[in-house]
Amino acid sequence: MTMDLTESTSSTDAARDEASWPTQQRLLCTPIPGPASLARQAHRATSVAGGIGTVLPIFVERAGGGIIVDVDGNHIIDLASGIATTTVGASHPEVVRRVREQVGRFTHTCFLVTEYDGYVEVCDRLNALTPGTHAKKSALFSTGSEAVENAVKIARAATRRPAIVTFGHAYHGRTLLTMTMTAKNAPYKDGFGPFAPEVYRAPLAYPFRSGLDAAGCSAEAMAALDDLVVKQLGAHNVAAIVVEPIQGEGGFIVPPPGHLAAIQEFAHRHGILLVADEVQTGIGRTGAWFASTAEGIVPDLIVTAKGLGGGLPLAAVTGRAELMDAVAPGGLGGTYAGNPVACAASLGALDAIVNDGLLERAQRIGEITSAHLAPLVGTHPWVGEVRGRGAMQALEFVRPGTLEPAPEAAASVVAHCHRAGVLAISCGTYGNVIRLLPPLTISDELLAEGLAVILEGIRGLA
Numbered sequence: 135m136t137m138d139l140t141e142s143t144s145s146t147d148a149a150r151d152e153a154s155w156p157t158q159q160r161l162l163c164t165p166i167p168g169p170a171s172l173a174r175q176a177h178r179a180t181s182v183a184g185g186i187g188t189v190l191p192i193f194v195e196r197a198g199g200g201i202i203v204d205v206d207g208n209h210i211i212d213l214a215s216g217i218a219t220t221t222v223g224a225s226h227p228e229v230v231r232r233v234r235e236q237v238g239r240f241t242h243t244c245f246l247v248t249e250y251d252g253y254v255e256v257c258d259r260l261n262a263l264t265p266g267t268h269a270k271k272s273a274l275f276s277t278g279s280e281a282v283e284n285a286v287k288i289a290r291a292a293t294r295r296p297a298i299v300t301f302g303h304a305y306h307g308r309t310l311l312t313m314t315m316t317a318k319n320a321p322y323k324d325g326f327g328p329f330a331p332e333v334y335r336a337p338l339a340y341p342f343r344s345g346l347d348a349a350g351c352s353a354e355a356m357a358a359l360d361d362l363v364v365k366q367l368g369a370h371n372v373a374a375i376v377v378e379p380i381q382g383e384g385g386f387i388v389p390p391p392g393h394l395a396a397i398q399e400f401a402h403r404h405g406i407l408l409v410a411d412e413v414q415t416g417i418g419r420t421g422a423w424f425a426s427t428a429e430g431i432v433p434d435l436i437v438t439a440k441g442l443g444g445g446l447p448l449a450a451v452t453g454r455a456e457l458m459d460a461v462a463p464g465g466l467g468g469t470y471a472g473n474p475v476a477c478a479a480s481l482g483a484l485d486a487i488v489n490d491g492l493l494e495r496a497q498r499i500g501e502i503t504s505a506h507l508a509p510l511v512g513t514h515p516w517v518g519e520v521r522g523r524g525a526m527q528a529l530e531f532v533r534p535g536t537l538e539p540a541p542e543a544a545a546s547v548v549a550h551c552h553r554a555g556v557l558a559i560s561c562g563t564y565g566n567v568i569r570l571l572p573p574l575t576i577s578d579e580l581l582a583e584g585l586a587v588i589l590e591g592i593r594g595l596a
């Protein structure tokens with residue numbers, strides 16, 4: 135296997151020696167899935183719970199840069215990054231080097247029992263990188279859901295208020311509290327009630343579906359938020375408004391300009407904390423460290439996960455120091471939260487973003503993607519909108535001439551991509567959105583090839 139680091143993904147020579155990427159080329163040896171994957175799939179069906187879904191049923195042998203190699207030897211172009219978990223790629227040399235070094239010293243001690251530097255270093259980095267120049271502190275966890283839950287705990291402890299407001303189309307996770315905060319019923323909530331109390335939902339500003347201009351769409355959503363918080367709940371009962379700066383699972387919905395700033399102003403006018411769930415948008419994905427920055431907001435608490443861990447399970451809540459200190463010692467944490475190997479991986483990923491210029495790379499990925507896809511709007515009847523920021527772009531499919539969601543079109547294009555060796559995934563409340571989340575270390579050539587396959591799939595729609 136060779137490693138092909140392009141100009142935009144340069145790393146130190148020492149780090150390169152530690153990892154080996156698969157050849158950065160799409161290569162199909164068998165149909166997808168191939169016989170070796172199918173055999174494992176048959177076995178998996180007898181061993182793994184049916185509730186665990188998989189988008190593309192291939193078993194992976196190796197992955198890195200923009201390529202995933204399956205057990206049949208197929209080289210698949212990765213436009214999903216494990217749903218944005220492997221933002222720097224699945225085996226970035228700097229992550230691999232740091233993880234190897236850490237594992238050689240110790241795998242874990244539990245930060246609640248004894249301390250280690252990596253935990254504090256990740257907190258320092260997050261305190262410095264997140265929006266705002268005020269004093270900040272962080273707490274580490276393992277998953278995005280766990281971190282969102284802890285942001286709610288911190289907000290309630292700091293404000294001594296019970297209610298939490300989330301939005302339509304929101305996705306915050308699969309635990310009891312976070313699935314309650316999530317909007318979509320099936321498959322996330324169906325049959326799993328009763329749900330957690332004191333979670334309320336305001337309608338989301340969804341420009342494409344509102345039928346209004348940006349200002350009207352924002353004003354309509356703000357009026358509904360005011361009605362919920364002030365009239366129905368009583369603002370003094372609301373601890374936090376939790377928002378994804380660009381909604382992920384719900385369909386990569388980008389708010390109208392100024393809308394998040396309006397939510398922030400509303401929250402602060404009522405003594406409510408603004409919590410940004412940047413689990414999917416954060417850590418360079420949108421071309422800035424945080425999507426909140428482009429929106430001009432400074433959240434009181436900001437939740438990160440996915441890309442933060444460089445592929446290992448790590449999540450965080452970062453926020454105003456006085457809020458983070460509102461919880462008494464022992465009130466936060468978990469025996470695996472902030473595991474030292476995950477912290478080492480995180481420091482490697484954060485260094486890679488800086489040293490490899492991956493914020494600029496995310497912006498470039500956004501430019502290349504929209505250059506390929508934006509011309510479809512108005513020229514292809516099934517494509518309603520192309521939207522996103524940086525390396526977080528999406529296509530929303532509609533029935534020709536209408537706003538009616540077309541999940542069958544999204545599914546057909548995704549299936550075409552999979553057959554052709556391109557890993558694309560769908561999302562959206564209506565299942566009619568294809569989201570593109572390539573690793574930031576994908577080369578221009580592979581990205582363009584993956585997009586060309588998507589275009590082929592779209593042109594093939596009846």
Ligand SMILES: Cc1ncc(COP(=O)(O)O)c(C=O)c1O
Pocket residue numbers: 217276277278279280282305306307308378382383411412413414439440
């Ligand atoms: C915005 C957002 N919040 C929370 C989560 C939950 O994170 P995890 O799957 O790590 O629990 C996700 C996962 O997709 C997410 O996109």
